[in-house]
Amino acid sequence: xxxxxxxxxxxxxxxxxxxxxxxxxxxxxxxxxxxxxxxxxxxxxxxxxxxxxxxxxxxxxxxxxxxxxxxxxxxxxxxxxxxxxxxxxxxxxxxxxxxxxxxxxxxxxxxxxxxxxxxxxxxxxxxxxxxxxxxxxxxxxxxxxxxxxxxxxxxxxxxxxxxxxxxxxxxxxxxxxxxxxxxxxxxxxxxxxxxxxxxxxxxxxxxxxxxxxxxxxxxxxxxxxxxxxxxxxxxxxxxxxxxxxxxxxxxxxxxxxxxxxxxxxxxxxxxxxxxxxxxxxxxxxxxxxxxxxxxxxxxxxxxxxxxxxxxxxxxxxxxxxxxxxxxxxxxxxxxxxxxxxxxxxxxxxxxxxxxxxxxxxxxxxxxxxxxxxxxxxxxxxxxxxxxxxxxxxxxxxxxxxxxxxxxxxxxxxxxxxx
Amino acid sequence: xxxxxxxxxxxxxxxxxxxxxxxxxxxxxxxxxxxxxxxxxxxxxxxxxxxxxxxxxxxxxxxxxxxxxxxxxxxxxxxxxxxxxxxxxxxxxxxxxxxxxxxxxxxxxxxxxxxxxxxxxxxxxxxxxxxxxxxxxxxxxxxxxxxxxxxxxxxxxxxxxxxxxxxxxxxxxxxxxxxxxxxxxxxxxxxxxxxxxxxxxxxxxxxxxxxxxxxxxxxxxxxxxxxxxxxxxxxxxxxxxxxxxxxxxxxxxxxxxxxxxxxxxxxxxxx
Numbered sequence: 001x002x003x004x005x006x007x008x009x010x011x012x013x014x015x016x017x018x019x020x021x022x023x024x025x026x027x028x029x030x031x032x033x034x035x036x037x038x039x040x041x042x043x044x045x046x047x048x049x050x051x052x053x054x055x056x057x058x059x060x061x062x063x064x065x066x067x068x069x070x071x072x073x074x075x076x077x078x079x080x081x082x083x084x085x086x087x088x089x090x091x092x093x094x095x096x097x098x099x100x101x102x103x104x105x106x107x108x109x110x111x112x113x114x115x116x117x118x119x120x121x122x123x124x125x126x127x128x129x130x131x132x133x134x135x136x137x138x139x140x141x142x143x144x145x146x147x148x149x150x151x152x153x154x155x156x157x158x159x160x161x162x163x164x165x166x167x168x169x170x171x172x173x174x175x176x177x178x179x180x181x182x183x184x185x186x187x188x189x190x191x192x193x194x195x196x197x198x199x200x201x202x203x204x205x206x207x208x209x210x211x212x213x214x215x216x217x218x219x220x221x222x223x224x225x226x227x228x229x230x231x232x233x234x235x236x237x238x239x240x241x242x243x244x245x246x247x248x249x250x251x252x253x254x255x256x257x258x259x260x261x262x263x264x265x266x267x268x269x270x271x272x273x274x275x276x277x278x279x280x281x282x283x284x285x286x287x288x289x290x291x292x293x294x295x296x297x298x299x300x301x302x303x304x305x306x307x308x309x310x311x312x313x314x315x316x317x318x319x320x321x322x323x324x325x326x327x328x329x330x331x332x333x334x335x336x337x338x339x340x341x342x343x344x345x346x347x348x349x350x351x352x353x354x355x356x357x358x359x360x361x362x363x364x365x366x367x368x369x370x371x372x373x374x375x376x377x378x379x380x381x382x383x384x385x386x387x388x389x390x391x392x393x394x395x396x397x398x399x400x401x402x403x404x405x406x407x408x409x410x411x412x413x414x415x416x417x418x
Numbered sequence: 419x420x421x422x423x424x425x426x427x428x429x430x431x432x433x434x435x436x437x438x439x440x441x442x443x444x445x446x447x448x449x450x451x452x453x454x455x456x457x458x459x460x461x462x463x464x465x466x467x468x469x470x471x472x473x474x475x476x477x478x479x480x481x482x483x484x485x486x487x488x489x490x491x492x493x494x495x496x497x498x499x500x501x502x503x504x505x506x507x508x509x510x511x512x513x514x515x516x517x518x519x520x521x522x523x524x525x526x527x528x529x530x531x532x533x534x535x536x537x538x539x540x541x542x543x544x545x546x547x548x549x550x551x552x553x554x555x556x557x558x559x560x561x562x563x564x565x566x567x568x569x570x571x572x573x574x575x576x577x578x579x580x581x582x583x584x585x586x587x588x589x590x591x592x593x594x595x596x597x598x599x600x601x602x603x604x605x606x607x608x609x610x611x612x613x614x615x616x617x618x619x620x621x622x623x624x625x626x627x628x629x630x631x632x633x634x635x636x637x638x639x640x641x642x643x644x645x646x647x648x649x650x651x652x653x654x655x656x657x658x659x660x661x662x663x664x665x666x667x668x669x670x671x672x673x674x675x676x677x678x679x680x681x682x683x684x685x686x687x688x689x
Contacts, residue, residue, distance in 0.1 A: 036689060038518055071689055079689075106687065108678075115678040117687070126543040151541060164683045221533070221682065226546045272550040306548065309602075351481055351489050353517075381490060384516040417515035 032075050039068035039083070042415045046189075050406040054193050056186045061091035067101065078107045087146070094185030094198065095145040101155045114165025122155035125173070127217065127230060128279055129268045130300040132322045132341035132361060133334075135279040136264035138232050139215065141179040148190050148390070148404075154179045168220030175213040178203070178235045180255055189407040196241060196253045203235060204258045211235055211259075227267035236260040238333065240287040258293070260285040276303040277322070288331040289400070298326040298334070302341070318345035320359070329365065335401050338364045352378045367394040368401065379414075386413040456576025456592040463615045464571050470645055472498045472675045476667045481559050484659030490514075491559075498675055503528045506680035510688050521688040523680060524549075528570070537685045544682055559662040560631060560653040564601055565622075573597055579607070584618055587611040603630075616646050631655050642671050 045062040052058070069083040083102035089095035104121030125139040139156055146152035159174045183196040205211040213234020220227060239255035246252065264281040280299035288294040302322030310317045320343040324336035343359030354377045361370040371391040378384045388411045395405035450458065479491035492513035498506045504526040511517045519539035526532050532549040574594035581588055589609040596603055604627050609619040616638055624630040635648035651664040678684050 073689070079687075108687070110676075110678070115676075115681075115683070117683060124542045126541050128543075129545075162683055164678075164681060169681075169683055219682075221546070224531075268546050270546050270548055273548055275546075275548060308600075351483075378514055378516055381513055382515045384514075415516070417518060 034073045036071045036073075037068065038071070038418060039066070040415050040417045041066050042413055044411060044413045046409050046411040048189055048407060048409045050408060052189060053403065053406045054191070057189055058091040058187045061089055061095070061189070063087060063089040063091075063096070069102070077109055078105065080105050089145075089188075092145070092185045092188030094183065094195075095188055097143075097145065097182060099143065099154050101153075103155070111163060112165065114163065117162040117164075119158070119160040119162075122157050123160060124153050124155065125158075125160065127228060127264075128266050129226075129277045130266075130279050130302065130322055131304075131320060131343070132302075132324055132339070132359075133300060133336050135298060135300050135324075135336075136228075136230060136262075136266050136281050138230075138237055138262060138264075139173060139175065141181055141237050143182050145182040145184055145188070154182070168218060171217045171219075173213075173215040173217075175215065175234060176210075178209040178211065178213070178257065180209075180257070181237070181239055189409065190404050192241070192253060192403045194251060194253050196255060197244070200244070200252075200254050201239075202242075202254060202256045204256075205235055209235075224270045225267065226270070227265065230262075230264045230266075232260070232262040232264075234259065236286055238286065240291065240333070242291065256287075258285055258287055273306045273308070274303060275305075277301065287333075288328050289333045290331055292331075294328060294331065296326065296328045296332075298324075298332075298336075300324045300336070304345075314349040316347045316349060318347075319343075320345065330398075333400065335363075335399075337400075340364060354378075363399065366396040366399045368396060368399050369393040382417050384415050384417060386415070387411070388413075452578040453576060455578035456594065457571070459578065459590055459592055459610065459615070460571045460574070460576055460594070463610070463617075466615060467645070468499070470499060470642070471672050472496070473641075473669060473671045474673055474675070475669045478665050478667070479559060480663045480665075482661050482663075496675055496679065498677065498680055506677070508680055508685070508688065519689070521685055523682070523685045525680070535682055535685055537688065542686065544685055560655045560658075560660055561662060561664075562602060564596065564598065564603070565633070565653075574606075581612070584609055584611065587613070587618075589618060614646055616648070629656055639669075641669060645671070 042065040043062075044064070046060065048059050065085070065087040067083060067085045069081065071079060071081045073079040081102050081104055085099045085101045087095060087097055100122050102123055104119045104123045106117065106119050108115060108117035126134070126137055127139070128134045128137045134150070139158070140153035141156065142150045143152040143154045144150065156175060156179065157177045159176070161172045163170045180198070180201045183198060184191040186195050201209075203209065203211070211234065213232070215230065215232040215234070217228055217230040219229070235257045236259070239257055241253050242256050244252050244254045260283055262281055262283045264279070266279045267277070269276040278299065278301045280297065282295070282297045284295045285293060286296070288296075300322055302320065304318055304320045306316055306318040308316050320341070322341040324339045324341065326332040326334050326337040329337050340362045341359060342362070343357060346356045348354040354375075356373070356375050358373040359371070361372075363369070371389075371393065373389050375387045376384070389409070391408045392401070392405055395402055474494070474496045477493050477495055481489045481491070490513055492511070494510045494512065496508040500506055507524045507526065509522045509524075511520045521537040523535045523537070524532055534547050534549050536545045536547050537543070538545065574596055577593045579591040579593055581590055583589070589611050592608050592610070594606050594608060596606075602624060603622050604625060605623045607621040608617060610617050617635055619635070620633040621629060622631040622633070631653055633651060633653045635651050637649040638646050639649060640646055647666065647669055649666045652661065654661045
């Protein structure tokens with residue numbers, strides 16, 4: 001299904017669910033249903049000092065985003081949450097998009113010595129512990145047009161059952177619809193030289209995007225040690241990007257999604273001021289950069305150490321280091337095939353919660369260095385801001401991110417939270 | 419920002435342990451040394467804070483700088499007493515709005531380090547965080563982390579100084595010395611009334627033994643005929659002229675809290 005159609009459907013679904021719930025709430029005794037309205041409005045601007053490597057790319061992009069959230073809670077143990085998302089971007093029409101981030105019914109209750117919980121609908125699920133990338137996180141598709149850090153995720157339709165007790169947390173997921181990744185359009189930056197087709201998406205599965213993907217996870221916390229073991233069996237969230245030539249001989253790039261099976265581990269040891277972290281996976285059925293199916297293992301390991309009250313001030317200083325490795329190396333379609341990440345996090349602990357994070361991702365196989373610096377500060381009870389710079393340095397032609405070599409940028413976000 | 423939230427939450431824990439005191443007086447050892455007498459008062463205070471089972475409350479904080487400029491914090495708190503002598507606590511932040519919905523789960527242990535998990539709603543991520551974060555101010559307020567970590571009896575050495583009148587009551591004045599080497603204080607002086615063991619005032623002395631801060635507690639109310647809770651706490655920093663006022667509202671004891679709310683799964687459900 002074309003992305004745009006999907007977004008429209010999602011947006012229409014959100015509005016209808018919202019309206020239905022409000023009406024239902026009003027007619028069935030609104031006093032018994034508590035509701036809470038929250039969310040954020042964000043204005044952003046991005047400036048790219050270098051002209052784009054590809055024609056049509058803009059030097060500046062600005063726009064806004066809205067993410068309201070309605071939460072309804074009934075008597076007894078149930079609730080319903082709806083959180084649509086909308087972004088307008090003045091430069092890239094592909095980045096102007098809507099999504100239904102969340103729209104789920106949550107019920108829970110006691111089960112023996114523990115409890116059960118069921119979430120039905122569109123939701124977001126996060127797995128993992130590391131900071132430089134979220135390797136094992138697989139339930140939701142990446143909303144890549146939002147930010148190259150891949151932290152924004154598209155809402156995923158699912159049934160999510162949890163059973164937990166003293167022995168840990170056991171979760172089962174049935175993922176009923178596959179979302180294709182979002183990619184920048186021709187005016188956008190941080191893209192491949194040829195834009196990626198967002199209307200023709202192919203699947204290995206005959207059921208295409210309607211294949212039901214399954215996942216399970218066991219997680220537990222034992223003293224200072226937290227870990228999760230997960231398995232995913234279904235259509236990959238990472239596309240293989242395949243060149244396509246149409247009848248008229250025009251070249252385009254298309255997303256193809258294979259069926260994969262992934263086993264993963266994420267673990268953290270928390271001792272005094274140390275956080276030691278590991279994420280590792282084994283994936284079967286995925287295509288490598290050459291288009292061949294190749295089973296592989298990958299990991300991220302590292303840690304963080306925090307110095308508190310540095311130089312007698314209220315500030316905390318954290319040092320982070322992580323090593324990202326993918327055994328396919330030059331055949332990997334991930335930019336984290338063999339990369340070291342170092343960062344410094346300074347939290348001033350002032351009234352405005354001022355925080356600065358500066359880091360470098362250094363590619364051990366290429367000369368590429370990605371510098372990032374982020375400054376976050378609260379302006380008032382409801383307003384906050386973020387200033388960010390990403391600098392791409394010495395990007396080699398052999399590097400998978402070569403097409404984005406001129407896309408260093410400075411961004412400013414001002415957010416109204418309610 | 420995470421550190422801020424954690425510290426704010428731990429403050430609340432501390433407050434619970436400060437002010438959950440039992441009205442029955444127990445006999446005090448006569449003829450004991452000042453050290454024994456001070457320790458006995460601390461033990462009595464702890465004994466009287468036990469058995470509340472659970473409570474929920476709302477908390478607001480007003481931070482003032484020396485020019486009188488204010489900023490506010492608001493949170494909801496749930497505390498569950500556990501069999502082993504520790505507590506399980508859940509803190510949900512409402513204001514400032516940029517941290518709305520952020521929540522912290524703390525499993526307090528009597529001897530080993532506390533376990534803490536932070537829930538970040540923007541990413542729906544639960545993060546295990548370090549609990550050894552002992553020093554510094556939180557959220558720019560005048561409370562330091564160590565003012566807040568549970569005031570366990572074992573965390574200080576004590577010395578009884580004197581009895582003296584405080585308002586219409588008689589208070590014991592006890593000096594206590596933090597045993598933690600990371601502490602920012604050489605000593606603290608605590609005023610507690612003799613009948614009900616309510617804490618009315620604490621003076622904090624920094625590493626240079628200068629009088630750094632004073633905490634005063636007010637608006638005590640008796641709950642369940644047993645537990646005294648201060649509903650206002652004012653911390654003044656004498657060196658910077660800044661102050662922080664904490665107010666507690668809407669205390670509810672022995673509510674229908676379930677142990678399953680104080681798990682990592684429950685943490686993801688908070689509003």
